[in-house]
Amino acid sequence: MSKIREAFRNGKAFVAFITCGDPDLENTVEVVKAAAKNGADLIELGIPFSDPTAEGPDIQGANLRALAGGVTTDKIFETVKEIRKTVSTPMVFMTYANVVYSYGIERFCKIASEIGMDGMILPDVPFEEKEEFAPTCRRYGLDFISLIVPTSHERIAMIAKEAEGFVYCVSSLGVTGDRGTITTDISAMTELVRKANPSIPCAVGFDISTPEQAKLMAQFADGVIVGSGIVRIVGQHGKNAAPYVGEYVKSMKDAIR
Amino acid sequence: MDTNAKTSRGRFGVHGGQYIPETLMNAVIELEEAYNHYKNDPAFNQELTALLNDYAGRPSRLYYAEKMTKDLGGAKIYLKREDLNHTGSHKINNVLGQALLAKKMGKIRLIAETGAGQHGVATATAAALMGMECVVFMGKEDTERQALNVYRMKLLGADVIPVTTGTATLKDAVSEAMREWTNRIDDTHYCLGSVMGPHPFPTIVRDFQSVISKEIKAQMLEKEGRLPDAVIACVGGGSNAIGAFYHFIEDTAVRLIGCEAAGRGIDTFETAATISTGRLGIFHGMKSYFCQDEFGQIAPVYSISAGLDYPGVGPEHAWLHDTGRAEYVAITDDEAVNAFEYLSRTEGVIPAIESSHAVAYALKLAPTMDKDQIIVINISGRGDKDVAAIARYRGEELYE
Numbered sequence: 235m236s237k238i239r240e241a242f243r244n245g246k247a248f249v250a251f252i253t254c255g256d257p258d259l260e261n262t263v264e265v266v267k268a269a270a271k272n273g274a275d276l277i278e279l280g281i282p283f284s285d286p287t288a289e290g291p292d293i294q295g296a297n298l299r300a301l302a303g304g305v306t307t308d309k310i311f312e313t314v315k316e317i318r319k320t321v322s323t324p325m326v327f328m329t330y331a332n333v334v335y336s337y338g339i340e341r342f343c344k345i346a347s348e349i350g351m352d353g354m355i356l357p358d359v360p361f362e363e364k365e366e367f368a369p370t371c372r373r374y375g376l377d378f379i380s381l382i383v384p385t386s387h388e389r390i391a392m393i394a395k396e397a398e399g400f401v402y403c404v405s406s407l408g409v410t411g412d413r414g415t416i417t418t419d420i421s422a423m424t425e426l427v428r429k430a431n432p433s434i435p436c437a438v439g440f441d442i443s444t445p446e447q448a449k450l451m452a453q454f455a456d457g458v459i460v461g462s463g464i465v466r467i468v469g470q471h472g473k474n475a476a477p478y479v480g481e482y483v484k485s486m487k488d489a490i491r
Numbered sequence: 492m493d494t495n496a497k498t499s500r501g502r503f504g505v506h507g508g509q510y511i512p513e514t515l516m517n518a519v520i521e522l523e524e525a526y527n528h529y530k531n532d533p534a535f536n537q538e539l540t541a542l543l544n545d546y547a548g549r550p551s552r553l554y555y556a557e558k559m560t561k562d563l564g565g566a567k568i569y570l571k572r573e574d575l576n577h578t579g580s581h582k583i584n585n586v587l588g589q590a591l592l593a594k595k596m597g598k599i600r601l602i603a604e605t606g607a608g609q610h611g612v613a614t615a616t617a618a619a620l621m622g623m624e625c626v627v628f629m630g631k632e633d634t635e636r637q638a639l640n641v642y643r644m645k646l647l648g649a650d651v652i653p654v655t656t657g658t659a660t661l662k663d664a665v666s667e668a669m670r671e672w673t674n675r676i677d678d679t680h681y682c683l684g685s686v687m688g689p690h691p692f693p694t695i696v697r698d699f700q701s702v703i704s705k706e707i708k709a710q711m712l713e714k715e716g717r718l719p720d721a722v723i724a725c726v727g728g729g730s731n732a733i734g735a736f737y738h739f740i741e742d743t744a745v746r747l748i749g750c751e752a753a754g755r756g757i758d759t760f761e762t763a764a765t766i767s768t769g770r771l772g773i774f775h776g777m778k779s780y781f782c783q784d785e786f787g788q789i790a791p792v793y794s795i796s797a798g799l800d801y802p803g804v805g806p807e808h809a810w811l812h813d814t815g816r817a818e819y820v821a822i823t824d825d826e827a828v829n830a831f832e833y834l835s836r837t838e839g840v841i842p843a844i845e846s847s848h849a850v851a852y853a854l855k856l857a858p859t860m861d862k863d864q865i866i867v868i869n870i871s872g873r874g875d876k877d878v879a880a881i882a883r884y885r886g887e888e889l890y891e
Contacts, residue, residue, distance in 0.1 A: 284788040285657060285774065287666045288512045288673070294656060307786045331510050331773040336787030358510045358773070362499050383514045385676065393513075404514065 236377050237324045237352045238399035241276035242435040246490040247457030248448075249437050250274040250483055251328065253296035253465055254281055255305030257472050259313045265468060268480035270323040273487030275457065276400075276437075277321075278355065281310055281329035288357040292462040295469060307337055311345055318350040326353035326379060326399070331367075339367055343374040353377035353399045361393050368398070382423060390423065394430035401427050403455060404440045421454040445489035452490035460486060501690020504813055506806030509689040511776045515669070518676040523691040525596045530698065535595065542587045543702065546620065547577045549584075551703075553710035553867070559837050559857075566720065566860035568853060571707055571869045573731065574842065580872030581703060581731045582613035586682060588699035590617035593680035600624040600679040604668040606633055606661035606727065607798035607845065608640025609872050610684030615649035617682075625649035628667040630660035633797045640876055658791045661727075661801045665775055685728025686805035689776030693806050700734025707867055708738050715865060721746040721856065724869040725848040726819065727763070727799035729808040731871035736817060746818065748856070749808060750848040752794035753821035763792035764821040765804040766812050774802075779809040795824040795884065798845040798872075826851040828884055831874060843872035844881065 241247045250269040254262050266277055282297040282305055289297065314325070327346060334342045334356065346354070353376050359367055361380065368378035377399030382390050384406065394401055403423050424436045438451045439459025443466075448458045467482055468475040500523075501507045509519060529535040543549040552572040560568045573581040590601060601618045603625070605611030611627035618625035627644050631653040634641050644651050657663040665688070672681040686693045686700070704722070711719055722739055724732035726749035739745040751764040762768055762782075769780040774789055782790040782802040794800045811817035822830075827844060830851035835841045842850055846869070853868050860866070874881075882889035 285662065285666050287669050287775070288514075290670075298657075301788060332781070332783065332787040332789070334787075335773050336770070336783060336785075357512050358776075360509065360511060360513050360516050362509050362516070365499075381513045383512075385517045386513060387517065389513075389516065 236375070236399055238276065238326070238377050239435065241324045242400065242456050244275055246452040247275040247435070247437060248273055248483065248487040248490060249276040249278060249439070249457055249459040250464055251278040251280060251459060251461035253293060253300055253468070254279050254310045254313060255300030255303055256296040256465070256468055257299055258303050259305065259309060261473050261475065262313055263316050264476035265479050266317050267321060268476040269483045270321045272480040272484040274323060274483050277323055277325045278328045278459070279310070279314065279325055281307060281327055281333050283330040283333055286330065290462065292465050292469065296465045307333060311349055314349045314351065324352045325350070326355055326377070327351055328355040331356050331358045334367065339370045343370045343376055347374035347376055351376060353379055355379040355402065357381060361389065382427065384423065390426040391430035394427040394434060397431055397434045400435040400437050400457070402459065403427070403436050403438045405438050405451065406441045420451060424454050445485050448486050449489045458486070458490060501694060503693070503807045503810035506777065506779045506809040507690055507693060508778050509776060510773050510778065511689045512673060514673040515676070515689070518672065519689055519691065521596070525592060526691055526695050529592055529595055535591065539588055539591055542591065543584065547583045547587060548575060549702065550706045551575055553707060553714065555714070556838050559834070562837060563854065563857040565857040565862065566864040566866045567862070568857055569719070569865065569867045570838070570840065571703060571735065571867055573703065574840070574846070574870045574873035578609070578613045578616050579875070580609040580613065580843065581700060581734060582610040582684060583616070584702055584734065585684065585696050585699040585730060586610070586613040586617045589680065589682045589695065590621050590623065593682070594621055594623065596680065598623070598678055598680040600626070600675070601682045602626045602628070602668050602671050602679055603682045603684060604661065604664035605629050605684065606664065606800055607796065607843070608633070608637040608644070608876065609798060609843070611649070611651070612640055612643050612647070614682050614684070615644040615647035618649060619647045626671065627651050628654050628664040628671065630658070630664050631655045632659045633661065633664070636880055637797055637876055661797065662789065669775070685730040686733045686807060687728040687775060687777060687803060693777065696730050697733045697737060697807060700730050701737040703731065703734035703869065704736060704738035707735065711867070718742055718745050719865040719867045720860065721748055721866045722869070723748045723750065723849045723853050723856070723866060725750045725799060725845045725871060726804060726808060727752065727801045727845065728803070729805040731869055733805060733807055735869040736811070740816060743816070747811065747816065748852060749817055749819045750822045750852045751819055752796055752799035752848060753823045754793040754795070756823055757821045761793040763794040763800050763802065765802065766808070766819040767821045769802070777806050779806045780804055795827065795880070796844045796848065798843070799848065820852055822848040822851045828881060830854055831877070831881055835874070840870065841874035841878070842870050843874045844877040846871045847874070
């Protein structure tokens with residue numbers, strides 16, 4: 235069993251997404267530490283991409299700020315080594331297919347595994363294309379995380395059966411970023427996942443930013459994922475963001491406990 | 492070698508595929524099923540042919556450019572006049588097909604990306620004709636260099652959304668159109684304008700554009716009793732080129748030449764010549780060649796031509812390049828502008844700055860060929876939209 239499953243053993247899991255290098259990598263180390271210390275059970279480290287087609291304005295902005303600061307995949311690997319000196323929380327990379335493909339899938343997975351990463355999320359690699367990435371990930375002990383969305387319908391069973399680590403349930407259509415209310419029937423989605431794969435945890439993300447929303451979603455899932463909410467705090471406070479992120483993570487984790 | 496080439500759909504060699512968020516998977520599956528159904532439906536094809544002929548003005552002329560031929564003193568040159576189509580470019584061929592398909596699928600809204608504005612204008616036109624809503628995404632920089640086309644789209648009833656993200660050009664317009672499609676897939680069809688993106692788009696757009704080479708072949712046989720020796724077309728994403736090449740792919744004696752935009756030169760960073768300078772990668776739903784840095788970040792590209800200002804190329808072109816069936820050459824801004832002026836003066840045909848890249852290569856190639864050989868240049872669009880920009884390139888203070 236992968237380390238990612240451990241993230242779902244401490245009650246409902248809180249999954250924190252952090253864009254690496256926004257505004258710089260020193261700050262990322264501090265923000266990740268603050269999130270881990272304040273109750274994040276799993277951390278998604280975003281490797282910025284020039285053209286993040288699945289992201290809304292908040293995370294797009296974070297990607298561009300990070301790239302403008304000169305962040306590269308190699309520098310992020312070094313940063314993960316630094317983080318791993320003190321943080322044992324399970325961590326996965328979230329980035330786009332080309333970042334991994336252009337680095338060399340094998341080479342990327344080998345290094346990711348050596349520096350202590352536990353998995354990978356590539357939002358532009360659907361079920362139909364995952365065989366290009368997932369077997370290499372598996373060989374290096376990385377879970378290749380699958381996403382399901384409200385329009386997945388009959389695809390959910392197919393995806394859930396082969397899911398690794400956890401299933402990332404997208405709570406609304408469209409790109410990342412909260413929209414105030416969450417209308418999708420999450421419980422129906424998570425039920426379909428459990429029917430096809432009873433042991434895989436489900437974490438819900440894409441639209442959650444307040445403790446109230448997190449609490450609501452946690453009723454139907456094994457964890458909640460927050461991206462834009464944290465990215466906005468980092469965007470607002472820049473190099474002083476770590477304590478604010480810590481406070482926010484604590485409020486979110488407390489809400490779903 | 493990618494083992495995946497065997498398993499996933501829509502592959503051209505290793506290229507193509509469906510690298511898109513799960514959010515879009517059912518939409519592209521639905522599109523593929525609908526297309527597979529309607530492409531063999533006689534009523535659909537009859538309706539489309541009627542639109543292409545009676546509304547868009549097909550077949551487009553194949554014109555013998557006698558003055559140009561004599562001036563260059565080599566191969567006989569024919570111009571395939573896609574610039575004479577309704578809306579002024581080849582884009583209408585694909586748009587009428589996709590709009591009709593979308594309508595049959597019950598969609599009420601078309602969204603599109605556009606670079607030079609030609610595809611946006613064509614989409615806005617089809618939407619007006621078929622009573623559909625239309626939203627066009629266009630890089631802010633392009634809305635400025637193609638202001639006239641922005642107004643044309645608005646006149647046709649479309650909303651034009653200037654895209655300010657990234658480099659504010661064609662690639663960002665594609666990203667934004669994809670984002671919008673994930674927001675509203677139920678009632679919206681993404682009318683993609685080139686032979687790019689996730690399967691089935693490269694195939695659908697190629698099929699709708701292949702009418703160009705089908706006509707060239709018939710017209711050539713009628714006029715000359717033989718096939719041409721070379722077909723030349725400009726390549727951004729590559730829709731007019733694949734349309735002009737497609738029915739000649741099996742005729743291996745016909746050279747197929749795609750002209751990429753070199754911008755200020757392929758040895759500079761200000762270029763959009765993907766095959767000359769790019770590497771294999773995954774972006775905008777497809778595996779193909781892309782201009783990118785060593786960490787896979789998509790490079791900002793540049794060309795004087797807004798329609799060729801794209802960091803990737805359609806997967807079928809990437810494959811035609813790999814197999815050597817087609818050749819790809821890079822043409823600079825300077826060469827294209829010279830060709831723009833040359834064709835205007837010599838034949839009284841003002842080509843789009845995109846098509847001028849193909850004309851520019853013909854200017855080099857024709858003199859090296861024999862007089863009994865034949866070149867067809869695909870004039871993919873007309874150049875009215877470019878006149879002010881070319882004037883400025885030549886230092887004249889002309890604004891639309």
